[in-house]
Amino acid sequence: MVGGTWFSLNVKIAAIEKLNEQGLPLDLGKTIAVIGVFLILFPAIKSFFINDLTNAIESRNHHLEDTFSEAENLRAEMQKLRTEYEARMAQTEAEARFQIQNQIKEAQNLRQQLMAEATERADALVRQAQLEIDQEKSNAIAVIRTHVVDLTLAAAEKVIGENMDNEKNRRLIADFIETVEVAS
Amino acid sequence: MADRRVARRYANALFTTALKYDVVKGVEDDLNSIVGLLDNDPEFREFVIAPYTGRDQKIEIVERMFSDRVTALTMQVLRVMLEKRREDEIIGVRDEFVTLRREHAGVIFAVVTSAREIEAAQRKALLAKLEQTIGKKIEAEFKLDPHLIGGIRVAYGNYVLDGSVRGTLSSLRDRLRHDLLKQQ
Numbered sequence A: 001m002v003g004g005t006w007f008s009l010n011v012k013i014a015a016i017e018k019l020n021e022q023g024l025p026l027d028l029g030k031t032i033a034v035i036g037v038f039l040i041l042f043p044a045i046k047s048f049f050i051n052d053l054t055n056a057i058e059s060r061n062h063h064l065e066d067t068f069s070e071a072e073n074l075r076a077e078m079q080k081l082r083t084e085y086e087a088r089m090a091q092t093e094a095e096a097r098f099q100i101q102n103q104i105k106e107a108q109n110l111r112q113q114l115m116a117e118a119t120e121r122a123d124a125l126v127r128q129a130q131l132e133i134d135q136e137k138s139n140a141i142a143v144i145r146t147h148v149v150d151l152t153l154a155a156a157e158k159v160i161g162e163n164m165d166n167e168k169n170r171r172l173i174a175d176f177i178e179t180v181e182v183a184s
Numbered sequence B: 001m002a003d004r005r006v007a008r009r010y011a012n013a014l015f016t017t018a019l020k021y022d023v024v025k026g027v028e029d030d031l032n033s034i035v036g037l038l039d040n041d042p043e044f045r046e047f048v049i050a051p052y053t054g055r056d057q058k059i060e061i062v063e064r065m066f067s068d069r070v071t072a073l074t075m076q077v078l079r080v081m082l083e084k085r086r087e088d089e090i091i092g093v094r095d096e097f098v099t100l101r102r103e104h105a106g107v108i109f110a111v112v113t114s115a116r117e118i119e120a121a122q123r124k125a126l127l128a129k130l131e132q133t134i135g136k137k138i139e140a141e142f143k144l145d146p147h148l149i150g151g152i153r154v155a156y157g158n159y160v161l162d163g164s165v166r167g168t169l170s171s172l173r174d175r176l177r178h179d180l181l182k183q184q
Helices: A002-011 A014-021 A028-163 A167-178 B003-021 B024-040 B043-051 B055-066 B072-083 B085-107 B120-134 B165-182
Strands: B108-113 B135-146 B152-156 B159-162
Touching: A002 A028, A002 B024, A028 B165, A167 B120, A167 B152, B003 B024, B003 B072, B003 B152, B024 B072, B024 B085, B024 B165, B043 B055, B043 B085, B055 B072, B055 B085, B085 B108, B120 B135, B152 B165, B159 B165
Parallel strands: B108 B135
Antiparallel strands: B108 B152, B152 B159
16 A cells, blocks of 8 residues: 555656546556555455355355255155055056956856856756656656556456356355465 | 453353363353344343343343253353353353364364355365365354455454455455556
8 A cells, every 4th residue: 555655656657647638547556555455455355254155155055965965865765765666566566466366266266166056956956856757757657557457446346246146156166265275 | 341351261261161071062052042142132131231130130030041051050150240240241251262162172263254155065165175274173154245246255363365356356456556656
């Protein structure tokens, strides 16, 4: 500052003088003094403003870096979870498909079993019905035959009774006497 | 109600005594006569069986009726039975006496049933054949049963020799029914 002031008072430079004459005053000494003041005040400025500003910037940068890092972590974790979810989904789908296939197979087996049982039962019923029909038929035929036998014998009895006389009766008795045998 | 056990006891005692004194035939004839009178004379039967007739009165009348017609042994048995109020056992005593006599003599009693009257010659031939085949003497009672249609049926002990038309037809009916049942 002192040098600037001295320079301003003692040094005359033609170019500067010419500028002053043209209406553009330039005081080089003041400029140098201002620069000197600036250089002297710079550490204080740096101490009070620039450091804080730098720290704030760095803090902000750190914060941003942490935020990005956290976001990255979250993204990675999300990705991992997504992968796990997809894997689980795939496994669940596979299990579901397996279960469905098993259920379908079991249902088909059950259906076949039920069909077989129903068929067997129906066959048994048909066989039983056929047996009963045959039995009823046999019974009916037997009853008819029995009636035929009874009617035939009744007719025979009537005919024999009408044709029986003393002579025939005597011959019957004679035959009995001739052929009679006694059980021992 | 006649009690066969009581009749059997009286008959047994009577037969044993009659056998001892060799009057079996006479006692049996006496019993047959008395039973015949009981069967054919309702008035006499009423008098003997009726519980309201006095015991002494019964004995007196019976003695007056039979004392000179039956053997002393028969009269004695009659008297005892009337005294003991066993008059309703008289027929049973006769039956049991006859049974005992037949058992003792080894005689078989047979009932010969025929649809028509059998000629005497045929009766004789029949009895001869039966005695020959059975190997024992036969006493036969001949009965008529038009239901037999023709022929005869001989029943003795637990046996029946059926030579009647009815029996033949029944046998044929049974055989035909048996064959029908076997066919089922």
